[in-house]
Amino acid sequence: MGGFSEILWQQQSNLPLLLILQLLPLLGAALVFAFGERSTAVIIGKVVALVELLLAIVATSRINPTLPALQLAERFDLIAYHVAVDGLSLLLILVAALLTLLMTLYGMSRGMISPGRLFAVLLVAEAGLIGMLATVNVAWFAAYSALELWAVVYLLRRWASSRAEIHALSRFIQYQSFGWLLFAAGCLVLGWGHAEATGGHWSFDLFELAATPSQGKFQTAAFYLLFYGLAVRTPLFPLHGWLPNMAQHGLIAVAPALMVGVKVGIYGMFRFVLPLTPTAVAYWQPYIVGFAMAGVFFTAALAFQQTNLRRLLAFAVVSHTSLLVIGVFSLHESGIQGAVLLAANFGLAATGMWFIVGFVFRRTGTTELNELSGLFERIPFLAIAFLVFGLAIVGMPGTPGFDAAHLVLEASIATFGALSTVAAALGNVAAAGFLLWAFQRAFMSPHKQGKGGQDVDRTLPMEYLVCGIALAAILAIGFFTEPWLRLTETASQVAAARYHR
Amino acid sequence: MSLPLLSALVFLPLAGAASLWLLPARATRYVVAFTMLLTLLLATAVLFSYDPAGERFQLIERATWIASLNVQYLLGIDGLSVLFFPATALLFLGSLVASWNMIHDAPRLHYSLMLLLQTATLGIFAALDTLLFFVFWELTLVPLYFLLARWGATPASPQVAARYFLIMLAGGIPLLIAFVMLAASQAVPTFDLMLLLAMPLPRAAQTAIFLLCLIGFGVKVPLVPLHTWLPQFSLAAPGSLTALLVGLKLGAFGLIRFAIPLAPGAAQDMHWLLAGFGTLTLLYGAVGILGQTNLRVGLAYASICHVGLAVLGLAAMTAQGVQGAVSLLLSFSVATGGGFLLLEFLRQRTGSTDIGSLGGAAKTMPLLATGFLICGLAGVGMPGTSSFPGEFMLILAALQSHTGAGMAALFGLSVAAGAFLALYRKAFFGPVSRPEVEQAEDLRPRERLVLVALIAMIVLIGIYPGPWIDVVRPAAEAWAAGLVR
Numbered sequence: 008m009g010g011f012s013e014i015l016w017q018q019q020s021n022l023p024l025l026l027i028l029q030l031l032p033l034l035g036a037a038l039v040f041a042f043g044e045r046s047t048a049v050i051i052g053k054v055v056a057l058v059e060l061l062l063a064i065v066a067t068s069r070i071n072p073t074l075p076a077l078q079l080a081e082r083f084d085l086i087a088y089h090v091a092v093d094g095l096s097l098l099l100i101l102v103a104a105l106l107t108l109l110m111t112l113y114g115m116s117r118g119m120i121s122p123g124r125l126f127a128v129l130l131v132a133e134a135g136l137i138g139m140l141a142t143v144n145v146a147w148f149a150a151y152s153a154l155e156l157w158a159v160v161y162l163l164r165r166w167a168s169s170r171a172e173i174h175a176l177s178r179f180i181q182y183q184s185f186g187w188l189l190f191a192a193g194c195l196v197l198g199w200g201h202a203e204a205t206g207g208h209w210s211f212d213l214f215e216l217a218a219t220p221s222q223g224k225f226q227t228a229a230f231y232l233l234f235y236g237l238a239v240r241t242p243l244f245p246l247h248g249w250l251p252n253m254a255q256h257g258l259i260a261v262a263p264a265l266m267v268g269v270k271v272g273i274y275g276m277f278r279f280v281l282p283l284t285p286t287a288v289a290y291w292q293p294y295i296v297g298f299a300m301a302g303v304f305f306t307a308a309l310a311f312q313q314t315n316l317r318r319l320l321a322f323a324v325v326s327h328t329s330l331l332v333i334g335v336f337s338l339h340e341s342g343i344q345g346a347v348l349l350a351a352n353f354g355l356a357a358t359g360m361w362f363i364v365g366f367v368f369r370r371t372g373t374t375e376l377n378e379l380s381g382l383f384e385r386i387p388f389l390a391i392a393f394l395v396f397g398l399a400i401v402g403m404p405g406t407p408g409f410d411a412a413h414l415v416l417e418a419s420i421a422t423f424g425a426l427s428t429v430a431a432a433l434g435n436v437a438a439a440g441f442l443l444w445a446f447q448r449a450f451m452s453p454h455k456q457g458k459g460g461q462d463v464d465r466t467l468p469m470e471y472l473v474c475g476i477a478l479a480a481i482l483a484i485g486f487f488t489e490p491w492l493r494l495t496e497t498a499s500q501v502a503a504a505r506y507h508r
Numbered sequence: 509m510s511l512p513l514l515s516a517l518v519f520l521p522l523a524g525a526a527s528l529w530l531l532p533a534r535a536t537r538y539v540v541a542f543t544m545l546l547t548l549l550l551a552t553a554v555l556f557s558y559d560p561a562g563e564r565f566q567l568i569e570r571a572t573w574i575a576s577l578n579v580q581y582l583l584g585i586d587g588l589s590v591l592f593f594p595a596t597a598l599l600f601l602g603s604l605v606a607s608w609n610m611i612h613d614a615p616r617l618h619y620s621l622m623l624l625l626q627t628a629t630l631g632i633f634a635a636l637d638t639l640l641f642f643v644f645w646e647l648t649l650v651p652l653y654f655l656l657a658r659w660g661a662t663p664a665s666p667q668v669a670a671r672y673f674l675i676m677l678a679g680g681i682p683l684l685i686a687f688v689m690l691a692a693s694q695a696v697p698t699f700d701l702m703l704l705l706a707m708p709l710p711r712a713a714q715t716a717i718f719l720l721c722l723i724g725f726g727v728k729v730p731l732v733p734l735h736t737w738l739p740q741f742s743l744a745a746p747g748s749l750t751a752l753l754v755g756l757k758l759g760a761f762g763l764i765r766f767a768i769p770l771a772p773g774a775a776q777d778m779h780w781l782l783a784g785f786g787t788l789t790l791l792y793g794a795v796g797i798l799g800q801t802n803l804r805v806g807l808a809y810a811s812i813c814h815v816g817l818a819v820l821g822l823a824a825m826t827a828q829g830v831q832g833a834v835s836l837l838l839s840f841s842v843a844t845g846g847g848f849l850l851l852e853f854l855r856q857r858t859g860s861t862d863i864g865s866l867g868g869a870a871k872t873m874p875l876l877a878t879g880f881l882i883c884g885l886a887g888v889g890m891p892g893t894s895s896f897p898g899e900f901m902l903i904l905a906a907l908q909s910h911t912g913a914g915m916a917a918l919f920g921l922s923v924a925a926g927a928f929l930a931l932y933r934k935a936f937f938g939p940v941s942r943p944e945v946e947q948a949e950d951l952r953p954r955e956r957l958v959l960v961a962l963i964a965m966i967v968l969i970g971i972y973p974g975p976w977i978d979v980v981r982p983a984a985e986a987w988a989a990g991l992v993r
Contacts, residue, residue: 383658394650398650401677403646403650404643404646405643405647409643410577413639413684416685416688417692420688425689429685432685433678433681436674436677436681439673439677440674443670443674447657447667447670451657451658452666488574489574489575492574492576493576496576
């Protein structure tokens with residue numbers, strides 16, 4: 008049972024980078040809010056998002072990914088503030104920063120309602136995401152999670168008008184608050200268990216909790232609560248009910264991208280559930296993986312039933328999330344590495360697809376598949392970008408999905424044998440099936456009367472920019488995977504080493 | 509070798525595709541033609557720099573690609589692959605001529621995709637790292653999907669394209685798993701084909717890898733019962749595209765290059781499986797021609813029939829068998845590929861390749877009819893055509909190792925020849941019944957160029973096969989020797 012070690016920030020950088028990463032978006036949000044609806048607010052929002060991305064890149068360059076310790080650590084014991092990162096969390100922090108930047112650009116590409124307010128909330132959500140990825144304290148994780156959820160609920164509420172939208176919103180709140188409460192309860196159980204073991208000293212700190220893992224029933228209970236809390240968030244089949252409704256009726260692109268663009272659920276399982284409840288994880292592993300494998304197929308089957316592009320994408324997310332869970336719970340170093348890389352890849356690709364759906368909606372006012380047709384003729388760049396994002400989700404060579412999927416497959420062969428691996432991989436082909444099917448209906452089918460034909464506008468410069476950045480990131484990571492593998496390798500080995508006893 | 513000749517060859521078409529977007533739109537076709545000619549020139553240079561008596565693998569280019577997974581950018585050629593480069597270059601050039609005046613929508617995109625497909629195809633023949641090979645293998649799907657979905661011959665083309673894409677994607681999974689298992693079976697995980705060939709594997713792993721590869725490549729070959737996509741594809745796609753897909757037997761090449769040599773023990777144990785699939789495919793293809801009313805589908809079944817013969821010959825696991833298989837596959841690039849190109853000319857004139865709407869086409873288009881007959885005769889292995897040496901070696905190899913299957917193959921081939929001639933007679937002879945056929949013009953000068961090139965190659969290689977066979981022989985012997993360990 009390896010404990011955790013850390014390297015303090017003073018040794019690696021002359022600034023507390025992680026603190027700045029967390030505070031900058033909050034500060035930016037306050038500024039944007041203060042400027043209200045003036046155009047300065049919009050500019051500030053974009054600049055803050057850009058600076059945040061640059062800071063994340065600086066932080067990545069400062070750490071040494073070959074060391075097993077968590078790095079850039081900061082502690083402030085009075086409020087139990089404790090943050091530290093490794094290659095895996097930095098990868099996701101980069102994704103979070105990049106996606107926020109793209110969302111600020113997306114929001115501006117055609118006048119959205121009240122961009123100032125939108126940007127402020129967006130930056131708050133970013134702060135929540137970065138906080139979750141940086142902290143190594145379970146209670147802080149829960150608190151940041153609440154902050155981010157609040158931001159998303161605010162977005163949905165502000166732009167919910169129709170009955171269906173309000174219904175989707177209430178469903179979202181029910182699911183998320185339930186999941187959050189489960190997670191919070193799990194935290195309490197962990198803290199209580201720690202208090203029992205150490206004679207009354209409560210703690211939620213990952214390092215201390217891992218040093219004295221809770222025993223027996225405490226561990227099982229904590230595992231259940233944490234796992235299901237995160238499973239709602241992820242969303243793991245069958246706890247995905249909130250996503251399709253929200254995707255169909257909520258604010259297009261921004262809201263779903265915030266919820267599933269950065270896979271904090273998967274990250275939480277990797278960061279907290281695996282090290283803190285090792286016995287329970289090892290015991291329940293086959294059930295979780297079995298469920299996830301079933302989930303890949305079941306959600307793929309559901310996706311084929313969808314007639315709305317937005318709902319279909321939501322099911323695609325649920326389907327590939329199951330693959331991530333298989334990777335993490337293979338408890339194998341390649342599996343964990345592959346799962347986190349896949350998570351980054353899915354985040355980028357799925358968000359890119361959501362953006363394109365948003366662009367299409369702005370042109371046609373619908374995302375019903377049988378009302379869309381022949382879009383390829385008018386917006387070929389967006390069509391090809393949509394297909395490339397889809398292929399990235401399927402793990403086509405040349406996208407980061409390929410190396411990541413290949414790592415997950417490798418781990419899955421080693422842990423569960425070739426047969427179940429083939430089954431899981433076939434599920435992925437099913438995903439390719441429905442994405443291609445949707446692509447065909449919306450973009451390639453011969454132009455019908457009505458919406459979606461010659462009357463749609465050509466691609467706008469801002470749309471080229473948003474999709475171009477996402478595409479370039481996908482292809483660059485896909486063909487030059489080496490640095491990303493190096494960034495995540497040691498951290499995955501450390502995580503997997505806990506299970507080789 | 510100081511110049512990276514192979515990399516230049518593989519990526520030249522891609523560079524051409526990029527340059528299309530920088531140059532004025534009206535220059536598009538000429539830039540493509542120039543790129544493809546240059547590719548042909550480079551392919552010929554590669555052929556001449558190959559020394560049959562030298563090392564097994566030559567012109568090797570090696571660079572680290574993904575260090576932590578030990579994946580390399582590793583290109584090289586051997587006697588089995590070297591002839592495929594000029595064949596690919598020629599076929600793409602032919603396909604360009606066949607689609608010269610036909611692409612009115614978004615020609616830049618069309619030709620960029622075509623050049624991307626050429627890069628991927630050349631990469632498949634050149635890659636010596638299994639994972640690099642897989643990348644090129646899957647990369648062919650994207651341009652093929654768009655070429656078929658966007659520029660297909662029928663309204664159903666997008667559906668067929670999607671189906672093809674998914675079937676091939678599903679076929680890729682067993683391949684990827686086999687390659688990962690192969691890499692993991694080594695002390696230091698590696699995807700380097702030359703290292704993998706040198707290291708014997710445990711028998712149990714071999715069986716799994718051979719079966720996975722057989723499924724993965726079998727879909728592409730196509731082996732019956734994994735062939736269902738091909739007749740559909742040939743109907744939905746313009747002939748210029750089908751020629752590329754059917755003319756280049758990537759699946760059979762994969763069997764020769766990877767499936768058999770990487771798991772030699774298992775392949776020899778399961779030679780009956782290979783021979784059985786080969787024979788079944790051959791007979792099924794031969795019988796399949798019988799019921800067809802469309803020349804394109806008929807030609808697709810003929811190609812299924814012949815690739816079955818190649819697989820049957822491979823099952824003999826001898827130098828003769830593999831030499832025959834490679835010669836036959838190359839001859840098909842010319843014969844079947846050429847046949848589909850001529851059918852595309854026919855379709856452009858009459859709007860159909862259905863025999864019901866053709867009748868008497870030989871009267872108005874004698875050159876086209878003659879050309880198609882010669883391609884067809886080459887397709888059925890008539891002596892004096894380029895297919896004959898390969899077919900002869902294959903039948904000989906099959907008769908020696910699997911006598912029963914060899915006899916069945918002989919029977920199947922005669923059925924195929926008869927069925928094909930019957931189809932031909934109905935389409936090209938008899939009275940002219942439709943005005944489209946009556947007013948059709950025979951081949952124009954540009955098309956005649958394709959015809960002459962095709963016939964010259966079919967006849968020359970048929971009459972004087974020596975040099976080609978000599979290029980393949982040493983590599984085929986090394987291949988067969990590698991199986992006996």
